[in-house]
Amino acid sequence: MAAHLAENMEQVQWSLTYNSLKDIKPYQLCLVGKCRICGGRLCMEQRPVEADSTDGFLAAVYRHLYHFHRSIGQCLPRAAFRTKFVEMFRKEDRAAIEDWLALPENSHVARMYRRSVKGAYTIVHSWADADQGEFPSPSGVATFTDREKARAELNRLVTEEKENMEIPFSKELYREEYGNDFWEAYRDGYAAGWFTRYEIIESPLYAENIEEKGGAADDAAKTELL
Incomplete structure (x- = not known):
């Protein structure tokens, strides 16, 4: 099923339900798409994100979605990806998400990896x-x-x-x-x-060799999907 989804899932949309930005849990993150073979609906519920804060949750979800699209060969331009990320949240929360994305530490997916390793x-x-x-x-x-x-x-x-x-x-x-x-x-x-x-x-501890242009990022994506 994992191989089928990776090879045949098209027009991927993100679906996120959550409690609030102050207290995300309980939440559910799903990826919904169309099967390129039969045209049927495909839905994948994502595994729980381990994060002890809203900031950590947002960074982890951003990284996960970024690597998912890379793994299925459906990379999105940076601006389109960020717009899609913002639109995944409720309308009343989108301004806060835009402010979060504008922070220097969120300017690049590699910077977000610093949250995945504690100091x-x-x-x-x-x-x-x-x-x-x-x-x-x-x-x-x-x-x-x-x-x-x-x-x-x-x-x-x-x-x-x-x-x-x-x-x-x-x-x-x-x-x-x-x-x-x-x-x-x-x-x-x-x-x-x-x-x-x-x-x-x-x-502070930093993850090394993680870039938006292939290389270790592709390996990280494969590991995360597994």
Whole structure:
């Protein structure tokens, strides 16, 4: 059936029903076309899109539809494809979809692949004790693909550090600074000489070799359809 659809589906139309742009689920995405052999109606319900936000959902659907048309040899010009994408949504939502497409990160299908791979959140520990002659290089403690999990681990590490910390000076000089993604303890007036710091460093991850002109994009399309 997959081979038949890929070879004989013509005049493909997109059908999307959804709850709202703020909360897409539940939704149903179908591709409806005409069989070039018998002229009958063909309908393919697409597999669920894994996305944790409306932005991620829109990007995933855009990529999926783009690669579907490439895989069946029915590529659409960029302007026509984008118009078709907008028209798939309810009339009251189309202005918002047009604004979404106008964002720099949505100017090219390759850019949208950056959403398919989460960023890396690495907890880095740095410290120094000048009186003891210790100036070690910063070290990575742990890396997560979920920011909230990284923050939970940061809080655990800070709690552990404070429980075991030995302050080699008067406690009246002890200072702390903190935020959602960092914590630092230091000696007032001597912050460069004694401190300990944990912080979360975000490293964006990028999919490579994905272009609108064939190559890896064709391979990605085949994989996605499978």
